[in-house]
Amino acid sequence: MKNQYDAKPGDLIKGKWTGHVWRIEREIGRGANGVVYLVTGAVGRAALKFADSASVASETNALTALERVRGTSPGPFFIEADDLEKKETVYPFFLMEFIDGPMLHTFIKGKKEEWAIILLIWLLAFLESLHRLGYVMGDLKPENFIVTNKKKIRAVDVGGITKFGRSIKEYTMLYDRAAWQAGTRKAEPAYDLFGAAVLTVALVHKEAVQKALGHTDELGEIVQSSPVLQPIAPVLCNAFESKYDSASDMKKELLLCFTKKNTRAGSRKRKKSSSGKWVMLAGALAAILMLFLLH
């Protein structure tokens, strides 16, 4: 990025238009189009993002558009936009609410893989409220979401948020419907639902999903052969085919699948664990063989 302003912890950022001063605490995110810092100012903690003037202006618009529901927002609340002037150069930035919590992929680390399904349910609730406002998320990478302590998911990057009917502003290949050759890049609920489904699979089987990029049939195979995701396979596969028009439809079917799974779980579990043992044994044998061959 050109004209990037690099701030260090302790730096004071004084806004040219408001005169407000913000103290840099630490860097909390860095993307293709800007850097985000945790700052403190007169109003307390906030997130400050430096980006080019056009991105600041359009993200400001996205943030305020999400606040149309009083008292809540699927994204961070917008505080203000301003400029930093240093040596005749203008560095535009804006301030937003600092949302504390782990990102999706950090949240699931160390937890049971089944949490991916819970995250999908929460993510669908998030998408439901976003779609109600007439916007799609666009960029569904796990780094863009925070799990709050209220068991809710909120977006922390709104760069990809796009009005219904337009072409998606920002996306990440791995979660992009067009990159999987499974549809257009038109902003519609089904675009986000596709991404949400891929995101769920990638939370559990990241490498396999990366290898399959471009082939949705392989994506389906990953789901079918995954003990964790197999129970919700019908829902994921429908999402891969853009069959849901709304996040609430997908959520309903997901909940149905999920509860059904629990009633049948007993018999399946026994089978899985015995086959699991054999895989372990075979793996150990292979490892010993490898050691011998290497010597």
Next chain:
Amino acid sequence: MKMGTMKQLLLLTDGCSNTGEDPVMMAAFARQRGITVNVIGIVDSSGGDPGLDEIQAIAKAGGGESRIVQAASLSETVVNVTRQAMTGTIYSIINEELRGILNKDATVESLPPATRSEIAEKVEDISEEAALELLILTDMSASMKLKLPAVKEALYDLSVSMQSRIGPSSFSLWTFPGKYSAAEERIGWTNHASSLAESFPQLVSGGITPTGPAIRQALSSFIEMDEYDEKSI
């Protein structure tokens, strides 16, 4: 604000021009004619010199964007460059208007943030709805051989993005060096962007890189034949 058709030439290359007119001059000429020139330099993992200075100079003269990327991230770059050049074109028109109203140094940045946000919304509307004519000029010299599959994929990807817009888009594909001239038209103006990738040629041609003359010839595609006169350039 009403916007005419946005015209862009996207040059994909992996090396310095080595014969014929200066490509920077040709890019400046294109800009004069209302055509934005974007340049993407493709490097391979072993590094290699894509002629960074020349790439930047061509894009600067052409009023467009330039990037140096590895073949693997070409798809995303092609889409981003095209989008940014579209908003860049609209912003430069706005800046020009502002200079007329305010003073000669005025840009959108000299306005307060709230006004900028309003402008950004309009700019987004315009770039979403405007008609786009995009000519892709691809270097097919021998060194590009291994990069061609990535180029093909990127063109497919670009066509998907552009066709998801509200406004109409048309595309044309030129390659250089040509068999009998500096550049050759491979696919004439079409709204069916998918044909770009489908009939993408897989054979490279000679070792020379006549970037300047290639831009000149490709421009003829934008400029109507009756007003196009090679001698005037």
